[in-house]
Amino acid sequence: MPVISPRKMQDRSDSILDAARSAFAETGFENTSVAQIARRAGISDGLLYRYFRNKRDLLNEVLRRFYERTMLDLEEIAARDMPFLDQLRDLVRRHLQTFVDDVDLCRLFFAEVRTQTDYAVSPIRQLNQRYTSIVVGIVQKAAARGEIRQGIDPRLVRDLIFGTVEHRAWSAVQGRQIDVDKTANDLVDIVMVGLQPVKQERL
Amino acid sequence: MPVISPRKMQDRSDSILDAARSAFAETGFENTSVAQIARRAGISDGLLYRYFRNKRDLLNEVLRRFYERTMLDLEEIAARDMPFLDQLRDLVRRHLQTFVDDVDLCRLFFAEVRTQTDYAVSPIRQLNQRYTSIVVGIVQKAAARGEIRQGIDPRLVRDLIFGTVEHRAWSAVQGRQIDVDKTANDLVDIVMVGLQPVKQERL
Amino acid sequence: MPVISPRKMQDRSDSILDAARSAFAETGFENTSVAQIARRAGISDGLLYRYFRNKRDLLNEVLRRFYERTMLDLEEIAARDMPFLDQLRDLVRRHLQTFVDDVDLCRLFFAEVRTQTDYAVSPIRQLNQRYTSIVVGIVQKAAARGEIRQGIDPRLVRDLIFGTVEHRAWSAVQGRQIDVDKTANDLVDIVMVGLQPVKQERL
Amino acid sequence: MPVISPRKMQDRSDSILDAARSAFAETGFENTSVAQIARRAGISDGLLYRYFRNKRDLLNEVLRRFYERTMLDLEEIAARDMPFLDQLRDLVRRHLQTFVDDVDLCRLFFAEVRTQTDYAVSPIRQLNQRYTSIVVGIVQKAAARGEIRQGIDPRLVRDLIFGTVEHRAWSAVQGRQIDVDKTANDLVDIVMVGLQPVKQERL
DNA sequence: TATGAATGAGCTTTCATTCAT
DNA sequence: TATGAATGAAAGCTCATTCAT
Structure with missing residues (x-):
């Protein structure tokens, strides 16, 4: 045989x-x-x-591959030597694009994986952490370079970036189209200068 | 009888x-x-x-009660006449606290309801929209009063607030405690003045 | 109390x-x-x-009443002193009319009662027998009077009358209307003179 | 493989x-x-x-097989070139025999299928129509050949044949044996010459 | 190696009937 | 007398997984 x-x-x-x-x-x-x-x-x-081994194993492997593929793009952007502002914008744009391109796989992740009881110890979670820590990394680098002010918690920025994109993408799932470039610009704008009305120099 | x-x-x-x-x-x-x-x-x-009536009815009712209860608090805060900055901080704090108190229900919503294919027409979605539109409302009011600069998309702020809190709370689900007050302060700080290092007048 | x-x-x-x-x-x-x-x-x-006593009891009682009511009409016709031919025609007409008027109850009888395992000993069956024996009776009387030829099995005539009407009515249930008078005439015509083409005196 | x-x-x-x-x-x-x-x-x-596929499919298939098997016999008889009288007798005999042999299946059909609300569109009904139309066919042929008199509604003859047999068989279900040959002879006799006492030529 | 036959637990929902109040 | 709350069995169908062939 x-x-x-x-x-x-x-x-x-x-x-x-x-x-x-x-x-x-x-x-x-x-x-x-x-x-x-x-x-x-x-x-x-x-x-x-x-x-x-079983059906769930299959799901995990599908998502693992998805993550690895997507992560390569993000890490490539993170590795570039460029101003924080531009780098952040590129990252946001890329992440948004992932949602637009693979909304079904994203939904799968949110619905089926993140809520598993053993998610805390799953390999998928490690990928997710590695994925989101990319933003933590560039924020730390920007802080070290003085591109952003001191005292910022990089993990809060991470949550802000990923949370906002996710929330926006999610509402986009229900109906409306999403304008990736405009959304990325607007988000980075707020993140950099905030909402306050005082006159200030744009970077 | x-x-x-x-x-x-x-x-x-x-x-x-x-x-x-x-x-x-x-x-x-x-x-x-x-x-x-x-x-x-x-x-x-x-x-x-x-x-x-049936199993799904049960789920909807569980979440409806949760939403209505939570919404009352949020709407009460939104109705107050106070500076945008403080109002936003209170809202964020309250919303965060909801996650801390009822993480199970939050998980339920994210995992089982928001990802349903018929979510777009579900009664729960209407509650969710009413819930999140509270932030849209106070942002519009702030813009009208000149408390924030022009040209801000209120729905992006909504996504930012809820997305960030959700993402932060979600990582808190896996293990670490969450410091509600500090997180609220930090988030509102970023939202108002951004990350940029330039000297500027605080409001 | x-x-x-x-x-x-x-x-x-x-x-x-x-x-x-x-x-x-x-x-x-x-x-x-x-x-x-x-x-x-x-x-x-x-x-x-x-x-x-229970649900089936209710069904039996409903049908029992239906039968008794219908039977009165039939027995009234059978009691009349009139030529066999006319009497038969009236009976057929009346029986057909019952189907037209109460097709649902008829269906109920065929579907739910006649097929019960204990139908053989049920009170409904006794009513049914009394009902159909009306035709047996008038056939016997007609034979005794010489209105029909000898050697006819009255129970076969009974089966012929009730079977034909039932079959016709049943196909009428699916769609087409039923012409009670014409059907009664045609049936009695065949029953009396048969299909054969030979010239013969009509009664 | x-x-x-x-x-x-x-x-x-x-x-x-x-x-x-x-x-x-x-x-x-x-x-x-x-x-x-x-x-x-x-x-x-x-x-x-x-x-x-499902439970009803099973029922349909049970009855379909029964019908197809039975129909072959009936159609074979209908295809023969023989006098109407004899052909009719053979058909009745064969149909009666089916009841005697497969009374359970007959009961199944009458009780469970014919009374279904969707019977009108069921595949079984089509089989039943094809089955009963065999008699319609030979009656029409007999009319064309002049073997029976004009003005007879073939569908009434169909209802008469099948209705009578069914009714007779049905009462036979409850107890008494059935004499197939005698019943067929008697029925065909009535159908051909009727009940009337007048002298007439037998065919 | 590869098949797909075979298993049987598991699910939501309905409803006739009983009985405490 | 009258209520309707409460029971719990029953049923059709699906499907992840195993294993004989």
Whole structure:
């Protein structure tokens, strides 16, 4: 009995994950059956269990890949040597774009993963932390460079950036389109100079 | 002439809602069976259906009560005649406190309701909109009074406030305590004057 | 504690039966709940059980009354002293009219009663037998009078009359209207002279 | 490559249908649970649903098989080139025999299917129409050939034949044996020459 | 390696009937 | 006498997972 080549195994694993991703995105985790995923992937139910321990494992892996892919972009931006203001704007823009492009996977994350009881110790959470800590990093760098004032809690900025984008994107899910560039500009504007009416130099 | 007193009916309705709230919070909507809720409430399956039309009705009612209760506080703050800065700080503090006090219900809302495909037309969404529009309202009033600069999109401020608080509270769910007063102060500080280092007059 | 008058009891029993009849006719036996009947009758669920042992008892009583009422008409016709031909035609017409007027009750009988396992010993069956034996009776009388030829099995005529009417009425239930007079004439015509083409004296 | 042989699948399908037929016949459609059928067939509940879409599908299939089997015989008789009289007698005999052989299935049809509100659009009704239209056809042919007199409504003859047989068989269900040949002869006799006492040529 | 047959627990909701009040 | 609260069984159907083939 011929053993399948590692290459072929990898291809199959990928195609299962593809099938799972699109199926979960379309109908949600609970409303997607393993049989549906297997059919989309062109294999039998049983074989799927050779590649993934169970249905939830599949979900976690789908989201892990999503995160890793998205993170690369964000980390690339964070690695650039550029003024904080511009860097922040690029990050916000990129993050917003992720929501626009993959709203279903985002919803999946919020609905099915973040609320799991074992989320605190899950590998997905570690990815999420690594993801959001990118903003913490550039804020610390900006503070060190004097680009922003002292005494700012970088984690609050992180929550502000991700929270705002998420909330905005979420309301955009219900109906209205989202203008990525304008939203990024407006948000960064507020974050930098605040709402106060006093005259001040723009950076 | 009802066979049980209205008081007893009310008590029972409350105890069912209590049971539903804690059960949903612990195991999620899908993974909680009506039978479990009935057992927690100390009644039979069938009787539950004399108080609530169906399982989803139960969820909606749990969240409606939560919202109405919370909203009263928020609207009371919004109705006060006080400087925008202080009003915003009170609102943020109150909203944060809600998360601290009722993290289970918040999780329930985010996980089970907001992600439903029919959320757009659900009664809960209307409550949520009324809830968040409170901030839109005070921002508009502040703009009219000249307390903040022109050209600010009030809905972006709304997303910023609720998104940040939510994100912060969410990370607080996983472990760490949250310092409500400090967080509120810091957030309002950033929102008002931004991160920029330039010297400026505080309001 | 005042005992209710026999008269009032009778009235109530009647109103329950009325409610049951119309409810069963509209939605069928299985799809009608005891609570619905009680509500229609303006009483509580529990009280209904003071008047009828159970739901099926109610059904039997509804049909028993229906039969008795219908039977009176049929027996009145059978008691008349008139030529067999005319008498038969009147009976057929009357029976057809019953289907037209009370198709729902007829359906109820066929669907819910005649197929009960204990139908063979039920009071309803006795009524049904008494009902159909009316035709047996007039056939025997006609044979004795020489109005029909010898050697005819009266029970076969009974089955012919009731079977044909039922079958015709049943197909009429699905859509098409039924012309009572024409159908009665045509049926009696065939029954009397048959289909054969030979010239013969009409009676 | 199916994991079980087509032969075995067919056998199982048959055994499920057998189980369903006898269970439905004994306790009726509503009062038979899918679990009961599965147990009779020696399989699990779930497996049954790989063979039949749902409970009603099972009922339809049971009756469809019955009809198709029976119809073949009837259509074979109708296709023969023989005098109307003899053909009719053969049809009646055959139809009566069906009742004698499969009284349970007949009861099932009358009690559970024909009385359904959606019977008018059910596949079973189409089979029934095709079945009964066989008699309509031979009557029309007989009329064209002059074997029966003009002005006869073939559909009334259809109702007469099927109605009478059904009624007779039905009363036979409760107890008494049925003499197929005699009944067929007597019925055809009446249908051809009627009840009238006048002298006439027999065909 | 691969299949898909087979399992059976699990779910929401309804409702006839009883009985405390 | 009258109420309607309370019970709890029952039912059709789905599906993650296992395992014989």
